[in-house]
Amino acid sequence: MMDIRIRQVTPEDLDAVTHVEAVCFPEAEAATRESLEQRIAAFPESFFVAEKDGEIIGFINGCVTDERTIRDEMFEDAGLHNPNGAYQSIFGLDVLPEYQHHGLASRLMRHLIADAREKGRKGLILTCKDRLIGFYETFGYRSLGISASVHGGAVWYDMILEL
Numbered sequence: 001m002m003d004i005r006i007r008q009v010t011p012e013d014l015d016a017v018t019h020v021e022a023v024c025f026p027e028a029e030a031a032t033r034e035s036l037e038q039r040i041a042a043f044p045e046s047f048f049v050a051e052k053d054g055e056i057i058g059f060i061n062g063c064v065t066d067e068r069t070i071r072d073e074m075f076e077d078a079g080l081h082n083p084n085g086a087y088q089s090i091f092g093l094d095v096l097p098e099y100q101h102h103g104l105a106s107r108l109m110r111h112l113i114a115d116a117r118e119k120g121r122k123g124l125i126l127t128c129k130d131r132l133i134g135f136y137e138t139f140g141y142r143s144l145g146i147s148a149s150v151h152g153g154a155v156w157y158d159m160i161l162e163l
Contacts, residue, residue, distance in 0.1 A: 002052055002102060006111050009040050009047040009059065016056035017049065017094075024094040029152030031092065035076055039063075039091070042078035046088060048111055050095070050104055057099045060108040062089035062126070069144065069158045070127050072151050087160075088116040090126035109139055116163065123163050127156035136161075 009017065017040075018033045025031075031039070039047060039061055047061035063074055063081035070089050074080050090112065095104045116124050127147045128136055136159050137143075144158040 002099070002104070004057075004104060004107065005051045006048050006108065007051065009044050009049050009061070011037075011040055013049055013056060014040060017059050020056060020059060020094050020096055021092065023096055025092070026152065029154060031075065035078075038078035043081045043083070045083070046112070046115070048108060048115075050108055052099070058093075058095035058104050058108060060090060060093045060112050062091040062112075064088055064121070065125075068123075068125060068160060069147065070125055070149060072149050075151060086122040088112065088119075088121050088124045090124060093126075105135075106139075113139065113161065113163075121163060124161045126159050127151070128159055129154060130157060133157055133159070 014037055017036050021030050021036060043063050046064060048059060049056045050058040064085040065082055065087050066085045068087060075091060093105055093108060113124060127149050133143055139161060141159040141161040144160055147156040147158040149156045
């Protein structure tokens with residue numbers, strides 16, 4: 001296994017996470033620099049980066065909410081974060097292509113699940129494309145069906161992990 005350090009994001013990480021996001025998602029789906037900056041400011045406690053030799057090679061982030069599914073407004077309005085909410089959302093699980101298929105996404109996911117459990121959350125929620133449903137099911141997520149989200153013009157599925 002690679003020597004990876006997972007830590008909470010800092011404002012100084014903005015350029016690096018913006019780069020990773022741009023590489024990992026099509027332009028229509030990628031969070032903007034401004035959106036990532038707002039997320040870092042609003043919910044750094046649920047935004048974790050993975051570093052290898054001091055370079056950010058992946059991250060996971062999302063606001064906390066009382067809602068059981070993600071609404072498109074949440075992606076752009078960091079003010080919808082409720083630090084005392086019941087559910088940890090996941091807006092993005094990004095790993096640079098050259099580091100994919102080595103278990104890093106799973107490590108980031110397990111880290112956020114453990115963090116949510118430690119904070120007493122009821123569960124975690126996310127949206128994903130159909131090809132990733134099986135990946136998330138390996139962590140205990142279950143599909144709630146097609147999401148109302150039309151983010152980036154894609155078809156998304158709501159997933160929930162009850163803790």
